Amino acid sequence: AQSVTQPDIHxxxxxxxxxxxxxxxxxxxxxxxxxxVQSPGQGLQLLLKYFSGDTLVQGIKGFEAEFKRSQSSxxxxxxxxxxxxxxxxxxxxVRSNFGNEKLTFGTGTRLTIIP
Amino acid sequence: xxxxxxxxxxxxxxxxxxxxxRCDPISGHTALYWYRQSLGQGLEFLIYxxxxxxPDKSGLPxxxxxxxxxxxxxxxxxIQRTQQEDSxxxxxxxxxxxxxxxxxxxxxxxxxxx
Numbered sequence: 173a174q175s176v177t178q179p180d181i182h183x184x185x186x187x188x189x190x191x192x193x194x195x196x197x198x199x200x201x202x203x204x205x206x207x208x209v210q211s212p213g214q215g216l217q218l219l220l221k222y223f224s225g226d227t228l229v230q231g232i233k234g235f236e237a238e239f240k241r242s243q244s245s246x247x248x249x250x251x252x253x254x255x256x257x258x259x260x261x262x263x264x265x266v267r268s269n270f271g272n273e274k275l276t277f278g279t280g281t282r283l284t285i286i287p
Numbered sequence: 288x289x290x291x292x293x294x295x296x297x298x299x300x301x302x303x304x305x306x307x308x309r310c311d312p313i314s315g316h317t318a319l320y321w322y323r324q325s326l327g328q329g330l331e332f333l334i335y336x337x338x339x340x341x342p343d344k345s346g347l348p349x350x351x352x353x354x355x356x357x358x359x360x361x362x363x364x365x366i367q368r369t370q371q372e373d374s375x376x377x378x379x380x381x382x383x384x385x386x387x388x389x390x391x392x393x394x395x396x397x398x399x400x401x
Contacts (some may be wrong), residue, residue, distance in 0.1 A: 180376050204388050206388075208392075213394075215291070215378060215392035215393050215394045215395055216378065216380075216392040217392070218359065218389060218390070219392075221389065223388070243288070243313075262330060266388050272322075273318065273335070273382065273387045273388050273390075274301075274320060274332040274343065274346070275320075275322070275330075275332065275390065277329060277330035279329045280292060280329065280330075
């Protein structure tokens, strides 16, 4: 079965600093990979997705992620965080077979921004 | 274009009571998913509807949980004889061809079983 690991439960960064959130997946073939963000009391919002092609994908709010097959990783990055980026971030995977689109989520990383 | 809506936003119920949670997907979206978000289990898939196909119920934790989707649109998740471990946020998402993998989530229903 596919699984997703987010090793960092909580990360604190200063406003304006760079950010990298880690995500590793376990699956035999190339899955479809996603990053979602959840602000307090809100639903999940899709930041970006990777299906195939260019391994560096751009998303909304200035986020990007890089797919590295050799490391089974899909880390999320942002060059300069803003206070509004404080939220919980979830990496997710879907097996790339039509008719099986349910998401398997990691346990999430809570991001705190300090002034 | 309204997004996915869910009601109620909060529900407090006594152990043993039945509850119904509602999801209105984005108009025209043929796929609908229910997920549960709890402290102990994180985010987990519950059930998936796609058009007129039989639903994928593989994530439902027990036979106390059921869901239906009427007319290919609104869905209701029913939990019978609620238990304290059912306390969680229940999230609904929808998607549509050709971007079935791009799921749009509602704000969730927070269920508290006392």
